[in-house]
Structures are given as structure tokens and as C-alpha cells.
Amino acid sequence: MLRESMQSEGKQVDVRGVTQGFDEDVGIPHADALIEFAEAVVLRDAARTQSARETLRSALGDAALVDAAAVVAAFHGFVRIADAIGIPYTTAARGNDAPELRQQAGINDFYRVRGER
């Protein structure tokens, strides 16, 4: 989804960043602030979340902060349905799963993929 959304803007993204960290110039406005916010929330780090929230709000405004929070929250749900029901990851992206993309992004090192290889 990330790669395709970047392609829609005529850009490329190094998907290794998903697991290994993105370059400074990933080509997405305020990517650093968004990632810092997402990571702080996932880690349940209240102080880091507060700081990240203020940074994001200053950079993008109230409505963007709400939508970023909503997306972070949404994926706390999606991942749990996928992983607890055992949905085959090869069916992601409407069945257009790209094994080479999984390899490149480091997803093949995830527990579930390793266990099924």
C-alpha cells in the first residue's frame, strides 16, 4: 500500500525502511514526525507520545493529528484480526502479494513467515 501510494505521486520508496528505518528524505512530508508518533503509541510510551503529538500537531494541525491517531489505532485492530484468525499473508493486497517485496522489506524475517517456510 505504501509503495503504491508513493507510485501514485510519481515517487519510489525504499520499503526496507518499514523495518529498518527510513532515510531522511523518504519523499513524504513530515514522515519523521508521523513515524515517531506511531512508534511512541505502539510502545505505550506516554512521554514520547506527548512529545510526538505536539510535534505533529505543530507541523500538520489538529485534523491531521486526529487522522494520524485514527490510523495508528486502526492498525492495532487490523493486525490482531489478521494474526489471530490466521489469514494467509499471501492474500494481502487483493492477492497481489509480491514475495520479492516481502523479502526486500524484511517481512520474511517475521515469526509467522519464518514458521511457514
Added chain:
Amino acid sequence: MSAPSFAGSRIPVRSDLAEAHERAWAAIAAPGTWLTGERRIAVAAEIRHAPACAHCARIKAALSPNAVTGAHEDLGTLGAAEVELIHRVVSDPGRLSEKWSQSILARGLSEGEYVEVVGLVATVMMLDTCLRALGLPERALPAPTAGEPTRYRPAGARKKAAWLPLVEPEDALEADGPLYPNPKAGYIYRGLSLVPQSLRDYWALANCHYMPGEYVYQFDKSIRAIRRPQVEIVAARVSAMHQCAY
């Protein structure tokens, strides 16, 4: 009913999101398909309790999650299988396995109960995470609504692609009620289909957090206040941190 989710927020919250939270909490408190309202609220309480469980922390830290022995620190209102399901899905969802899911069922939880509990975990975590991300206090759990579960199991549900039975779009019946926005709905959409009401409740909320299905593959469009690549970089990082391969 407890105070609204975004009451007291100094940040304006779009009305569809606020309304979706209200509907979701009302649905959580109501009798479900296999669980009473009282049991569903007990599940919600256990979901909130799980992050403080020392046994979960040991599992999370272990190289081999299934090698850790011990017992969960739970609230004492649910059975052991339900507690294991809730705690593991909350705390370490990326390291579950089909063998583990079958062990939960072997301990006496039905497939329908399993799926309904997973739907509640996903829903409550979405609701609570949204408030926590915005710096808002956790909402008090609502009082359960009296009534009996419907005990409806879709006749077309089959175990094939996933660890639990799903209703493939071509097997959906009118009696199931509305399930899919279109026949090509992705597998993530089908995940809760063994319990159609859980599926509908979950997606009514998820669509307001992420985006409705008709926009998901329109990559050049964003209906949110952040651009689509901004949405997706957040989504990708959150998924990766959970070790979700989907």
C-alpha cells in the same frame, strides 16, 4: 452509558469518528452472537488488563513464545482459554500460530466464541489506542445490556484459507445479513465472517479510522487530513512493529 469518548478533548474530532466510537461501545455492551453483554464487558476489561501481565511480558521477551511456562495475571472473571486468547492477541499478536489457535479451541472455547473475542480485542484496542494517541483518558467501560446471544453461525462458513472458518463471498447467504462491500473484499475483511455481527461492528468502526473499502485502492485520493502516503507510512510502521506479515 459512560461519558462520550472525546468529551473534554481540546482538539476538534470529526463527527463521524466520534459517532463511530459511541456506536462501537454500545455494540460492545450489547449481547453478541455467542457472548452475553456481561461477558463481552468482562472481555473488554481483560483486554485493558493484559498489558500489565508479567507472564505476557516474559512471553514477549522470550525468543520462543511457546517455551514460557507460568500463568497469566488476569481479573478472574473469564476462563483460562479465553484469558490466554485475549492476553496473547493483545500482547504478542505477531507470534501466534495455527497450533496455538487450535490449542485454545481444544481447551473448550468454540470457534464462534474465539472469533467474537478476537473481534472485541481488535475493536477495544482500536478505541483505546485512538484516545491514548490523542492524550485523552481511557473511557469507563459501559454497563452491559441484558439479553441473550443470537448463536447464529453462517451455514456457508468453511475452514479453508485461514486458521478459523470464514464465509467466502460466494458462500454468503441472505440470512447472514450484509457482510461484504463487494465480492472481491480482501481476506482481512473476511476475518471475522464466522460471526457476521462482529464483522459488521468492527468494520463500521475501522472504516472511520482508516477509510471505507471503496477508497482503499484509490491511491491517488485521500479522504483524510493527511495525504495517502502519510497514511500508509504510519500503517506500515505500526504493522511492522507488530510483526504483521499481512
